[in-house]
Amino acid sequence: MVVEPGFDLADLTFWKKPLDERNAALARLRAMERPVYFAEPKVPMLRSGKGFYAIVRHADVVEISRNPKVFSSEPAVTSPPPPGWVKNVFGESIVNMDDPRHARLRRIVSRAFSPKMLADLNDDIQRACERIVDDVIAEGPRDFVAQVAARLPITVICDMMGIPQELREKVHRHVDISTAYTGVRSSVGRTLRMAASNVHALFELQRMVIKLGRERVENPRKDLVSALVNANVDGEKLTDKELGSFFAMLLVAGNETARNTMAHGIRLLTVNPEQRELLLSDFDAHIGGTIEEMVRYVSPIIQFRRNVTQEYELRGVTLKPGDQVALMYGSANRDEEVFTDPDRFDITRTPNPHVGFGGPGPHFCLGANLARQEIKIMFKELFTRLPDIRSVGEPELLLSNFDNSVRSQAFTFGEG
Template sequence: MSVRIDLVDQDQYADSGPPHEQLRWLRETDPVHRHDGDPPFWAVTRFDDVVHVSRHSELFSSHRRLALFNEMPEEQRALQRMMMLNQDPPEHTRRRSLVNRGFTPRTIGALEQHIRDICDDLLDKASGEIDFVTEIAAPLPLYVICELLGAPVTDRDKIFGWSNRMIGAEDPDYADSPEEGQAAAMEVYAYANELAAQRRANPRDDIVTKLIQPDEKGETLDENEFDLFVLLLVVAGNETTRNAASGGMLALFEHPEQWERLVADPALAAPAADEIVRWVSPVNLFRRTATQDVTLGGKQIREDDKVVVFYSSANRDASVFTDPEVFDIGRTPNPHIGFGGGGAHFCLGNHLAKLELRILFEQLARRYPRLRQTGEARRLRSNFINGIKELPVVL
C-alpha cells in the first residue's frame, strides 16, 4: 500500500483538520518517518516516542532552532530564544520557576467563581443564532487573561486581534503576511511594557505584579523576559482554550449521543474536558532539534536534524488508548498529551485550561440542552494550531 504523506500542507488542515489517516498509517508502519521538506524532518507519531522526545531536552532541543515548525533567520531566532517556549534547561528551569508563582493551584482555584461568572455573562448576552467561536469560545479565555494580567476587560478585543494575527499568519482571514504577525508581536511587547510600568508604580494583587517583583532568591524577570512571557500568555492562554472549546463543541455536535450524556449528567464535564483536549489536540505539533546523533524508533537521527512531534497522532495511539477513534466524554483513564508530553515544556496553564473547559461545558449543558449546529464549521489554515474560525449554532 502506498500512501502520500504530507503532514504540513496548510490547505489540508483548513479543509479537514489533521490528516488522521496518514498519521494512523505512520504509527503502524513508519512511526519515525523521514518527511520531505526544506529542510527534511523526522515526523514522530507514536505516543511513547513523542513522550521520549518531550522529556529529553538534552537530546532534543527547543533552543537550537526554536520550537515552532517554520525556519527563521538567525537574527530573529536570537530574540525568540528569550521566550520560555524556545529554551532548554537550565535557563528554562530558572525562568519557569519565576513564572510558576503566578500559576499556583491556589491562584488558579481562586478563579473558579470568576470563570463561572464570565461563562454566565457570555451565555446571558448570547441569544438565537450566533457564531460559537467569536461569541463564546474566544471571549472566555480573553476575559480570563485580562483578569490574570489585571488588564481592563475592554482590552480583550485588542488581545484577540493580536493573537489572531500572530497565529493566523498563514490564513488570509487573519493576516496578509508573516510580517503582520511580527508587527502584532511588537504591539504586544509595547503593551506588556506599559502594564509593567503601571504595576511598578501601583502594585496590585495580580500576576503582573507578582512577576515583576523579586522571588525569595531575589531573582526577577528582566524587561525582555517579561514582555516575551506576556506574548506567550496572550497566544498560549487564548488559542489553546478557545480552539479546544470550539473543537469540543463541534465534536459534541458530531457525536450527539455524547451531548445527551452531558446534558443528563453535567458532572461529566470534568472528564469531558480531558477527552476534548485529547480528541481536538489544539496544538498539533512542535519542533525540536537533535543535539547529537541519536536513535529513535529504530531510525538514526543525526545532530542538528529537525524532529517534529505530532500530538494529534500520539493522542490516538491504540497502544495507549482503548478505541482511540471513539469520542467518549467519560473516558478514564485518559493519559492524553494534549498539554505536552511531560518534561520541561509541559503546559504551565493546563489546570486553568481544564477549569475553563469544565465550567463552560457544564454551563452549556445545563442552560442550553437543545443547542444545535446550524452551518458548516470553518477551520484555520494552520498546521500548528488545530483551530476553528467559525461555528454557527442556535441556542
C-alpha cells in the same frame, strides 16, 4: 521523502484534506517500522526548510518529551522559526528554551498557575462566563467561536494580568494575527506578509505589557503583572523583555488550548448525542472525563518541533545532531497501541493518557489546569442556561499544520 503521491506532511495540500483522510494517513505512518522524513521548502529570510522526521507514535512522543538534553527546544519549537533578530528585539519565548534558562523562567511564571492562584480565579471565571452567556442570549446565536470560545480565555488572561478594558479589543486582534501566522503556507509572498503582520502584533503586545509593568513597579496591584515585575522572596523577577515575551506566549498558547477545545467540543457533543446525554445526566461526575476526551480527540496543538543535539537511535533511524523531529500530538492521541477504538469520542474513556497538553517532561503545558477550569465552568454555564445549545453545520477550520483552530462555528440554542 514523500510516502506516496499526494501524501506529504510538509505540503499544504495534505492539510487541506478532510480530517478522516488525514487521520487515515497518519495511521499508515504509525504502522511503519521507522519514522519517515519529510523535506520542507526553504523560505527566504526565514530559518526554515530543514525538513523533519514525523514522530507519530505515542510511545515515541513520550520518549522524546522526557529527553530534553537530546531533543532540544532551541532555537524554536514552531515552523517557520522566528528570525534571530526577533529574539533580540522581543526576547525569547519560554517554549523555545532549554534548561537552565527554561527552568528559571518557568519557576517564576509558574506562580501564575499555582493551586491557590487558580482557586482565586474561580469566581472571576464564573463571572466572565455569566457575562458571555448573557451577551449570547441578548445577541442571539451567530458564531460560537467569536461569541464564546475565543472570548473566554483572553478575558481570563487579561483579568489575570490586569489589562485595562480599553486595551482588550486590541489584544484580541493581535492574538488572531499571531495565531494565523504559524503553519503551512500557500506562497512565499503570503508567508512574508504574514510574518510582517505577526512581528507588528508581537511588538504591540509587548509594548503594551511593558508599559503596564513599569506602572506596576511604582503602583503594584493584585494582578499577575505586579507579581511578575516586583521582586519576591527569592529575589527573582522578569525583565521587560521576559515579561513581554511571557505575555505574548500566554495570550497565544494559553488561549489556544481552551479556545480550540471548546470550539470543537460543542460540535462533538452535537454529533455524539449519546455522549451529550450522558454528560448532562450527571454533569459534575462526567465533565472531567469529557474535557480529557475532548483534548485527546481534538489535539488543540497539532505538533511541536524538537532539534536533535546528539546522535540518537529511534526505531531503526539514527538521528544526528542538527536533525529535526516533529512531535505529532494528534497522531499520538489516536495511537491504536494506547487507545482502544481511537476514532470514537468516548467521555468515559479510562485511562486516557493523551498528550493534548504536550508530552511529559519540562515543557508540559503550564496552563493545563487553567484551561480545564475554563472549559468546565463555561460548559456548565451554557448547558444550565441554554440546555438546547448545539452546533449547526460544519466548522470553518484554520488551514495550519500547527494549530487545530476553528475559525468559526455556527450554533443555535433553540428547541428542536
